[in-house]
Amino acid sequence: MLNETCYFDEPFDFMIIHYIALSISVIIYGIAFFVLIFKTPKHFQKYRNYLAAHIFSGFLLDFVMGVLWKVTVVLPVPIMCSNTFASEYAPNVFQLLPACFAYTGTSAISLFVYRMEAVIVHRSEQSLVRKFVKITKYAFYVSIVFVLIFTILIYPDLKNQKPYKMKMEARFGAFKPYMWCDNCFFCNFDSKIFFAFFYVAGCAVILGGLTGGIAFYVTLRALKSVSSRLTAKTRATHRNYLLSLTLAAAVHVLCIIIPLAGFLSAINVLISLSEFRYFPFLLALVIQEHGAASTVIMFLTNNLLRKALKKLFWCEEILPTMENSSQRRSTIVA
Template sequence: MFSFLIYPDLKYQTKYKVKMEKRFGTFTGYMWCDNCFFMNFDSKVFLFFYGVCALATVLCFTSGISALVMTIKALSAVNTQLSERTAGIHKNFLQSLVLTAWIHIVCILLPLLGFLLGVSVLIRLSQFPYFPYFLVMIIQEHGAASTVTMFLTNNLLRKTMKRMLPLPFENSTHSLTRTSVIS
């Protein structure tokens, strides 16, 4: 909803850019293109949107860290009451979730920081023509990397998937190698 409401504030910025140019000095030519926009804090809708996003980000990190801390405390507290197998499953699942969270952080925040660094340092795209495309690709593929990581690190998920999707060629591979060795 807010994306539609703030669109005019981000798309039509000629007056705002002229105002900022008077305040900060002459802008370079690339800052006048349609794809270059400023955060228009003169707009109350955009200011409210920015505040809601900032609050949501802080709450997201706070709830994630709180959940991690409480899960670790709970696993440590009931470790004596759980069997070794159950505690191992819980710890493996927690490690898998933490690793997946790190992949999300690395594959989303680092490319975004790369964009901000590129804008701040004024990297000329002619020097690194594929830089933005590479960063966008990392952001887009974070879900696939996260899914693969979950399958590689989560023993319970991997065993369940093997039971759900039996691979018929697993046994035939072994019989082929035995046949070729005999020949």
């Protein structure tokens, strides 16, 4: 059990922003799932399931980062501290993050591969590039297995950090009492296992990006193909789905890769910017809330989902019925 010296006072403005952002995200996810389940047509069902799985990955990451971990980076000391009901298990919660990121990446890649297969379903040839997508996809899955294995192996480096904290204290100055507790820890790059963990995670990111990128290229090339038997309307629909998915994926890339690079690879930059007290907080908030932002982008850019939203909020299905009823009453009165 953590004692009272392990807890610290968080800035009040940070708490307000955090809970406002978390509340908005919950509303966004609730609306998204309601629209996907009840407001989309039957022919959209299979793709809807992929979308729902992907959106749930964002919700899961929000819950882990915003509720279970709720990290605070105490600059100029680049240490990550948790101050929630699960603070005692902060190292274990941190181990959930790679699993969440793996889930997000896997669901995003599945969406790109599904879009590729949906476009070229009527083409019998197995192109070399299409086969390469399958190879890189399975290579990505294998890399995810290794990431999860190393996630388990790094637990001692997260839990037993007294020697590393002593080294960091000599570098950054005296620590506050709560920083010596288990709810506060560093990314221990002195450990070969910890370094290997990030190396394998980086390889997984590259393989995932390669798979999604090639699937995007194959889909786009098929849509532009003269020999394609798709109608102009169907092509336009596929292009819209692909554009929506690409923009949503871009949000993931920008809002995960860049903040993580800031946390893990640019500690000196973080310290130099420590005079701006919101900087590390905003980086964590961007990672936490990026799933909701990606969901909003997807719903606004996908024509079918945008129309479903309009029906939900503007009651387009009800208004014609009300107008018809009014006309019938007017006829009876006349």
